[in-house]
Amino acid sequence: MDWDKLRIFHAxxxxxxxxxxxxxxxxxxxxxxxxxxxxxxxxxxxxxxRHARGLILTEQGELLFDATASMVKRIDSATARIxxxxxEVFGELKVTTTHGFGVLxxxxxxxxxxxxxxxxxxxxxxxxxxxxxxxxxxxxxxRMKEPSQADLIRKRLMSIRMRMYxxxxxxxxxxxxxxxxxxxxxxxxxQNPNSAQVLSGKALVQKLLTYDIRTGxxxxxxxxxxxAVIANLGxxxxxxxxxxxxxxxxRVLPDVESNEVPVFLAYPEELRHxxxxxxxxxxxxxxxxAHRRQLKAMGAD
Numbered sequence: 070m071d072w073d074k075l076r077i078f079h080a081x082x083x084x085x086x087x088x089x090x091x092x093x094x095x096x097x098x099x100x101x102x103x104x105x106x107x108x109x110x111x112x113x114x115x116x117x118x119r120h121a122r123g124l125i126l127t128e129q130g131e132l133l134f135d136a137t138a139s140m141v142k143r144i145d146s147a148t149a150r151i152x153x154x155x156x157e158v159f160g161e162l163k164v165t166t167t168h169g170f171g172v173l174x175x176x177x178x179x180x181x182x183x184x185x186x187x188x189x190x191x192x193x194x195x196x197x198x199x200x201x202x203x204x205x206x207x208x209x210x211x212r213m214k215e216p217s218q219a220d221l222i223r224k225r226l227m228s229i230r231m232r233m234y235x236x237x238x239x240x241x242x243x244x245x246x247x248x249x250x251x252x253x254x255x256x257x258x259x260q261n262p263n264s265a266q267v268l269s270g271k272a273l274v275q276k277l278l279t280y281d282i283r284t285g286x287x288x289x290x291x292x293x294x295x296x297a298v299i300a301n302l303g304x305x306x307x308x309x310x311x312x313x314x315x316x317x318x319x320r321v322l323p324d325v326e327s328n329e330v331p332v333f334l335a336y337p338e339e340l341r342h343x344x345x346x347x348x349x350x351x352x353x354x355x356x357x358x359a360h361r362r363q364l365k366a367m368g369a370d
Contacts, residue, residue: 074108077101078116079137082130085123142205158348159188166211169291170332171195173311174360175211175353182352189345197265202337209336209349213267216335223335224350226357229308231270231327233277234318239301246304246321252280256303258294261287269327274306313363 080090081101091101109116116130126134166175171193179191200206203220210216216223246252259274260266264287278285284303288294291307295315298305304321308330312318334353340346 071108071111074104074111075133075137075140077104078108078133079141081105081117081124082126082134082137085125087124139204145205157188158186158344159190160345161190161192162209162345162349163192163194163205163207164209164211164349165194165196165200165207167197167213168195169308170211170213170310172290172292173295173308173314177314178356181356182349185352186348189348191349202335205337208340208343209334209346211332211334211353213330213332215331215333218335220338221335222338222341223333224354226332226334226353227310227361228329228331229310230329231267231273231306232309232323233304233321233325234298234307234312235304235321236298236301237317237319239298239303240319240321242301245319249277249280249322249325252277252282252304254283257282257285258297258303258305259285259287260291260294260306261289264289267327267330269330270306270308273325273327277306310360313360 077090077094077096080094081087084090084093087098087101087105090096091098094101105116112129112133114129115127116133117124118127164175172195176193179193182191183189194200194207199212199216200210201218202208202210202216203218211226213229215225243255244251246255257277259277260270262271262274262278286297286302288297291311294305294307295311297303298307298318299315309326312320334350336343336346336350
């Protein structure tokens with residue numbers, strides 16, 4: 070089958086418009102339309118429903134688009150690996166991690182990576198859903214549990230724990246709790262137990278909620294919990310890795326914490342020799358080491 074026609078079909082299906090696909094491909098609308106008609110004739114099927122607002126894939130079109138999407142991912146992957154230089158680090162690197170770790174820990178540190186590799190392009194995908202690395206939904210993942218997918222290189226970066234924190238202003242106004250029973254007179258800020266999160270964090274929240282806490286706020290990510298804590302709203306359940314960047318927050322009930330949560334970095338075996346992946350992996354490891362030293366200096370261990 071003519072790859073050029075498939076490439077044009079994929080662009081049209083992705084854009085939902087002959088005009089937009091033509092702009093992306095630097096082709097006229099009529100040229101794109103001719104290629105689509107030729108492909109439909111070759112396959113003896115209709116690939117698009119046409120209407121005034123654009124194009125919608127038919128059932129047969131959906132099947133072909135799934136196939137071309139997989140082909141495009143593989144070609145992009147092969148192209149990136151071929152372009153990986155012996156001495157330079159450049160090109161796109163798709164990194165996935167959780168909202169909390171990505172927003173609160175990783176993104177603020179990326180300046181250092183770009184200073185060293187200014188031609189690198191990071192596509193940071195913050196998802197609680199675990200993306201499929203072998204299918205190239207992402208190149209590198211940082212997750213709060215060991216990946217179970219096959220054919221992955223994985224490295225344990227560190228362990229974290231969920232702990233309780235509050236602002237000095239909140240504690241000055243409401244007092245410092247000395248026991249779990251004292252939480253009944255405080256506002257608890259946490260992720261909803263039904264939202265996607267690490268099991269150890271969920272277990273700690275469920276335990277705290279058994280103490281008849283009079284008022285609370287649930288947020289579906291740790292960034293929201295942190296913002297509420299900084300705004301003096303209550304006592305928040307947060308991962309301990311945030312305290313280096315927010316040293317003014319105060320740990321509450323230091324004996325209460327979740328079980329350890331392992332943090333893993335993983336990438337496909339086929340990217341073992343990728344200079345982009347190696348650069349990112351080494352950067353994260355260096356930042357982890359610096360993070361640990363900082364926590365020890367702060368007495369957080």
